[in-house]
Amino acid sequence: MTAEPNPEITPELVAEHGLKPDEYARVREILGRTPNLVELGIFSVMWSEHCSYKSSKKWLKTLPTEGPQVIQGPGENAGVVDIGDGQAAIFKMESHNHPSFIEPYQGAATGVGGILRDVFTMGARPVCNLNALRFGDPEHPKTRHLLSGVVAGIGGYGNCVGVPTIAGEVNFHPAYNGNILVNAMTVGLAQADRIFYAKATGAGNPVIYVGSKTGRDGIHGATMASASFEEDSEEKRPTVQVGDPFTEKLLIEACLELMETDAIVGIQDMGAAGLTSSSFEMASKGGAGVELDLDRVPVREDGMTAYEIMLSESQERMLMVLKPGREDEARRIFEKWDLDFAVVGQLTDTGRMVIRKNGQQVADLPIDPLAEAAPEYDRPWEPTPAQPEIAPADVPASEDPGAALERLLGSADLCSRRWVWEQYDYTVMADTAQRPGGDAGVVRVRGTNKALAVTVDCTPRYCLNDPVRGGMQAVAETWRNITAVGGRPLAITDNMNFGNPEKPLVMGQFVGAVKGMREACAALNYPVVSGNVSLYNETADTAILPTPAIGGVGLLPDLSKMATIAFTAEGEAIVLIGETRGHLGCSLYLRHLAGREDGAPPPVDLAAEKRNGDFVRGEIEAGRVTACHDLSDGGLLVALAEMALAAPDEIGAEISVPEGTDVPPLHAWLFGEDQGRYLLTVAEAGPVLEAAREAGVPAAAIGRTGGASLNLSSGHTIWLQQLRDAHSGWLPRYMQSDD
């Protein structure tokens, strides 16, 4: 038997636990005494930025979270939206940034495991995974290793669990050299009247621990994720958890099997801050007290202290409250799946968490003040100074648009991500209707003709130069991507990745991004139903680009109407929807052809965005569209090339470029990143142009599909063969792949 260490609580020990002096004063005020080490540890994780959202809460509250489609908004393990026929989609995105930088394979793998648990804990069978990844400069010595480890980790976990990874994004920028981002999202399906919540009620009800045993791994992971890295970040490796996807798979099946009964009162996974946060959050939501007996917790090794057990972040564990007398029924299910099952305590009506170990009381804490009265800060913030609007004429025109296009498609920013997604099983579960590489992933709702369209997007360089526009654009781009496959956008989850919020400029980026998101969500009837915040993404004072990654979910009522980006036939009309002004500020053309990253990003006209998108979706649903692609990074010519290259036998196009004094110069027309635009192919342009005119939507026929090149009426011919080599070759060459 190991005695519980009982050191004196010194200011140094408090600081090591990441608590500020004023926060510690509040701890003492709540307790009316000095905490012991176990209690200090519990406060430190519960009040960490990661668990308490203390810097961000004030602003997150301003986001739209309601709508007729919303069954459950933020505050639960995941958000829930109605998809009709008594079914619901349950989803959330979460970061695992800090651990993935330290140990990329396990960091990314456990990120996937954690977000899967957030979704199946609510009663949903996970049906797809997505991810948003940001790495440093490709030339940075660590980038290859990190990319390779993260991708292998995501695949290693998701593939084994048997949930397809069907969409995502990968970006590179030197601002991520010391802090990569790994954001993982899971979408699940459940019956709308069979959703489980993290709410513990009913004094006397048993508290159950299931899943893996508790070990000494990941202690203080939440605290690590709440601080900036110094140069010694790699020495934090012991705080990274190790994933076991096999156990997770068993846990999914066992939980879903138990959920078919009515034995469960409340259930929550043990994620960040493990047993501490799961027990406190469940008790707080249900207004209950809890008695925990840590001697009953299944442990991996002898001699673990109460402090270690409460703070461990061992993976693949869940905490449940059952109805009384249902323990044996539940135990049989978990034993069938060879998983640990232990009654570790019971609910009380005291409103307190009382923890025992070796027959002795080791902690006695009031639940509400800890869980609900966590500190909340209104941190000082400064807006990002406005960047100048850059006129097309101020950006040098490339003499050869073909060479410019080849350079863009062959860059880290726009090259094919095939090397990445071929390491993910994207077809397990046999419902993947649209694979990675298009505008959105699509999974069929098993046994129906409905499908979910899912995507993750953010353009961090826009967010840096103008956080408000950037936040707006990120939301709008997911809405557009769902629309482009024919989906009706329902709701989003957000993953807010920023630097140190104690710096007013960084806090201002956060505030600005939230403002832009808020406007976009409101205008598009597209609420936020879940999310996660990751702050302190800084190393040695250098912050990442502000990265509010947005995960969007939409519904295709009729899967047979789904659109894809690939040109489907020769001789079809190509129609450009939306207004083209040739916005080159903050564009990829500016970055790659002029070596500049300045300028205001493109404005997002939300009314036009909605009008254009609703029109495009209507045309797709009416069955008139043979291919559709939204215009984003790199603009019109990049989108055209992607549509041409996506066709199985590669189909080119003849394009008429507009002439005259009231149109943008050629390079701005071809590469400008104006928002709210789509390319469609249709058998004949006439009816679509007519319908667009009636709907007040800008539309122009710009050419026809056919041939083996992109032929511009300006006299430029761009061969697809050459583009393909540039587009598909960069990543495998970079990774020194041998196939």
Next chain:
Amino acid sequence: MKAAVVVFPGSNCDRDVAVALERAMGRPPVMVWHKDSDFEDVDLVVLPGGFSYGDYLRVGAISAHANVMREVKRRAGKGVPVLGICNGFQVLTESGLLPGALMRNKSLRFVCKDVGLKVETGQSLFTSRYETGQRVTFMAAHHDGSYFIDDAGRRQLEDREQIAFRYCDERGQVTPEANPNGSVANIAGIFNSEKTVLGMMPHPERMADPVLGGEDGRAMFEGLVEALS
């Protein structure tokens, strides 16, 4: 026709293959738990894909010793057809029902992609709906799909027409470039000498519905139903 799908802990294509079987048979297969040492009489046993026992120790090695496998081996010995897909193929080689072994992909990475397969023989329960030499597209999704057998073993497989599928290119040519994992002689699937047991890495059940991008796999299930009903 009646079929059984064995569920190991960590199987994750059991539901997918059950859907494909039900579509072909008109009724659902029996799902058999790995701890069961007996199950009802069936005309076909399927070992599905996945990561049984997490692929810990060695792929398929622990499952090969599951309770249910004693019974599967007994029935295979009596001529009951057995189909192992992906992890199921790995279990079949580990349990000695098929020769050779499956090793880590040559690239050392998991690979998920459409693969072209040349049907080496249409003369079997499993391939009766295909022409010999036909090119079909199935889905590969594996980390340990590199089939290995020594030269003598390979010659024997060839001589006895035990090779069911080889990886091929767009034009049906069996080339090194078309080999996604480094398998000996591009081997993607093999029979036992009686052609009553088939193990294959690519997934026919993921190409049995036009929504999934192809239907070439359907003919395998429909052919089985025709032969075994």
